[in-house]
Amino acid sequence: MSSLSDLEIEIRACKKCKLFEARKNAVPGEGNPHAKLMFIGEAPGLNEDIQGRPFVGAAGKLLDKMIHDVLGLERKDVFITNVVKCRPPNNRDPMPEEISACSPYLVSQIRLINPQLIVTLGRHSTGFLFTYSGVDFPGITKVRGKPHTLRIGRLEIKVFPTYHPAAALYNPNLRETIRDDFVRIRSEINSNSYT
Ligand code: URA
Secondary structure, X not given: OOOHHHHHHHHHOOOOOHHHHOOOOOOOOEEOOOOOEEEEEOOOOHHHHHHOOOOOOHHHHHHHHHHHHOOOOOHHHOEEXXXXXXXXXXXXXXXXXXXXHHHHHHHHHHHHHOOOEEEEEOHXXXXXXXXXXXXXXXXXXXXXXXXXXXXXXXXXXXXXXEOOHHHHHHOHHHHHHHHHHHHHHXXXXXXXXXX
């Protein structure tokens, strides 16, 4: 079984789908390798592609703020990654074949980190984990705002879906919904003494 740093090296050199052709950097993810809390987004955007780090643009600023203000944590306390590790051109949705090629990296990261709670950001990461676990995915609106216990390989992990922070940049009402979800995530963390 490879380590997180072996995986990072592999991801940075990956050519398993066509997204490697236009990328500047693959974005493996970052944070605490022993994190109890893991965040999974969709795919890198422009800023992430330039820096090789996840959630460093406007959506990332909002995510950092929620993690800090609502959960009382810092980025270094959690692990942040994406389903797809390279930027799709013009930030289009990742294609099913890109998700299939890339998602084994995510599954390995989950297995190695073994977090107590995964927060999925948006429909792509949520849909992937539901489908991977063999659970019907009726859409982000139906499943968000509460924890679901999913079997990911040999692990049973609580997965808490919320909207993607980028959606809140265009729709300010969603910002409140995401904040409410983070308040629920805080209760979930407190009631299970994650440290
Ligand atoms: N959106 C994502 O889903 N992931 C990032 O890393 C940045 C923006």
